[in-house]
Amino acid sequence: MSKLEIFKELWDFLKVRKKWWLLPIIIMLLLLGLLIVFTQSSAVAPFIYTLF
Numbered sequence: 001m002s003k004l005e006i007f008k009e010l011w012d013f014l015k016v017r018k019k020w021w022l023l024p025i026i027i028m029l030l031l032l033g034l035l036i037v038f039t040q041s042s043a044v045a046p047f048i049y050t051l052f
């Protein structure tokens with residue numbers, strides 16, 4: 001199963017079940033995950049960690 005299929009299944013679930021309130025939660029979790037991954041090995045990491 002590819003990563004794109006997972007997103008397609010998630011989108012179909014949101015459409016069919018009318019769970020649109022989950023979308024902002026999923027987006028924020030993805031953004032937080034990307035922030036952690038990109039700041040792990042950068043010089044900006046100490047400044048980002050002070051925000052939390």
